[in-house]
Amino acid sequence: MHFSLNLTSAFYRLSFSALLGVVWGSVTAQNPPPAPASAIVLLRPAAVFDGEALHPGWAVLVEGDKIKAVGPAAQVGTPAGARTLELPGQTLLPGLIEGHSHLLLHPYNETSWNDQVLQESQALRVARATAHARATLLAGYTTARDLGTEGADYADVGLKQAIDQGFIPGPRLLVATRALVATGSYGPKLSVDVDVPQGAQEADGVDGIVRAVREQIGKGADIVKVYADYRWGKGEPSRPTFSQEELTLIVQTAKGAGRPVVAHASTPEGMRRAALAGVETIEHGDAGTTEVFKLMKQRGVALCPTVAAGDAISQYQGWKKGLGPEPERLQQKRLSVQAFRKSGGVLVVGGDVGVFRHGENSREAELLVQEYGYSALEVLQAQTSGNARVFHLPDRGRIQPGLLADLVAVEGDPTQQITALRQVRLVMKGGVSYPTDK
Numbered sequence: 001m002h003f004s005l006n007l008t009s010a011f012y013r014l015s016f017s018a019l020l021g022v023v024w025g026s027v028t029a030q031n032p033p034p035a036p037a038s039a040i041v042l043l044r045p046a047a048v049f050d051g052e053a054l055h056p057g058w059a060v061l062v063e064g065d066k067i068k069a070v071g072p073a074a075q076v077g078t079p080a081g082a083r084t085l086e087l088p089g090q091t092l093l094p095g096l097i098e099g100h101s102h103l104l105l106h107p108y109n110e111t112s113w114n115d116q117v118l119q120e121s122q123a124l125r126v127a128r129a130t131a132h133a134r135a136t137l138l139a140g141y142t143t144a145r146d147l148g149t150e151g152a153d154y155a156d157v158g159l160k161q162a163i164d165q166g167f168i169p170g171p172r173l174l175v176a177t178r179a180l181v182a183t184g185s186y187g188p189k190l191s192v193d194v195d196v197p198q199g200a201q202e203a204d205g206v207d208g209i210v211r212a213v214r215e216q217i218g219k220g221a222d223i224v225k226v227y228a229d230y231r232w233g234k235g236e237p238s239r240p241t242f243s244q245e246e247l248t249l250i251v252q253t254a255k256g257a258g259r260p261v262v263a264h265a266s267t268p269e270g271m272r273r274a275a276l277a278g279v280e281t282i283e284h285g286d287a288g289t290t291e292v293f294k295l296m297k298q299r300g301v302a303l304c305p306t307v308a309a310g311d312a313i314s315q316y317q318g319w320k321k322g323l324g325p326e327p328e329r330l331q332q333k334r335l336s337v338q339a340f341r342k343s344g345g346v347l348v349v350g351g352d353v354g355v356f357r358h359g360e361n362s363r364e365a366e367l368l369v370q371e372y373g374y375s376a377l378e379v380l381q382a383q384t385s386g387n388a389r390v391f392h393l394p395d396r397g398r399i400q401p402g403l404l405a406d407l408v409a410v411e412g413d414p415t416q417q418i419t420a421l422r423q424v425r426l427v428m429k430g431g432v433s434y435p436t437d438k
């Protein structure tokens with residue numbers, strides 16, 4: 001029985017391979033074949049967006065797991081032995097880079113954040129996360145910065161390994177593991193008489209912070225995430241949590257180990273302290289002011305506004321989008337993003353996916369264009385070459401010879417119509433194609 005199944009898998013894989021070069025078939029749970037160094041695939045879309053600009057009539061040549069050539073189709077030619085993949089009417093882009101996800105969370109209108117942290121076993125959360133990773137990849141996101149397991153300890157490190165070792169399909173991950181919070185500032189909170197597991201690691205003061213940062217890095221954190229502000233009690237507004245000294249110490253300790261620090265911050269004071277401490281990106285920034293955005297620009301701190309998360313949460317709380325008046329929280333957000341745009345600061349595109357459904361990552365790009373005044377071109381640049389630059393990933397984010405063959409083809413022209421990002425027709429990661437079921 002087992003033997004004949006394997007034969008079937010091998011047959012399907014060979015059939016797909018004949019078409020596309022190398023395909024990770026959904027018919028097999030085995031490791032995907034690495035792209036053979038010799039496999040050459042010529043992709044002929046209607047246009048190539050190379051991470052900066054749209055080029056109609058260009059073609060891309062992939063050899064093994066790398067991009068070999070890109071340019072006008074006539075110049076690229078058709079090398080001997082190359083398989084040609086015609087992508088009529090489609091635009092080929094660098095694999096998209098998700099700036100802010102939580103693969104270990106699922107939408108809060110299915111299960112509240114508290115209940116996910118307190119009542120779902122880690123095994124359940126990890127099993128779900130494998131499906132989330134697949135959905136993310138098939139939505140065209142070949143890299144994701146995953147900013148905290150929210151109570152699932154170091155499960156993101158294992159998830160990343162399972163993807164890298166080829167056991168499950170998923171994006172290349174940058175993981176933050178547990179994230180850091182000041183004692184008492186985070187959640188879940190039940191009765192004062194019971195200490196319940198928290199959604200992040202509590203740490204305070206010199207010794208506590210140094211130890212926690214080193215512990216997370218030692219266990220596999222690529223990034224250290226800190227909550228610079230949060231609501232201390234239910235229904236309260238956010239207020240700063242860590243002191244300036246503590247934040248600075250977090251950044252120094254992480255930097256020494258070659259890890260960047262990112263901060264959750266939505267208050268001007270939390271953002272100010274985080275920027276002064278030397279974090280690389282600030283997440284959310286809901287109440288950001290002209291002054292604090294100016295400081296961020298001076299200090300080279302990028303903003304990931306996560307507009308899709310607020311949009312989703314407002315709807316979970318009863319807002320009928322398009323019918324009811326816009327909640328104050330979103331009006332505030334709009335003003336903040338406007339002030340940020342005026343400041344000329346660097347935009348990171350990341351939706352806080354997990355708050356809403358994995359695989360719908362492009363909601364962030366859509367909202368930035370449809371409701372926050374960015375052009376589709378600006379958002380596409382930010383979500384490819386821009387995110388790659390901010391995240392220190394020089395091997396991706398553009399379509400250039402020598403870079404990873406992480407590519408996505410979408411129907412139509414996303415520089416004109418951002419919703420084209422939803423029409424994914426091909427996903428390639430490291431030269432391996434993943435069927436998109438479309």
Ligand SMILES: [Zn+2]
Nearest residue numbers: 100102147352
């Ligand atoms: Zn988040």
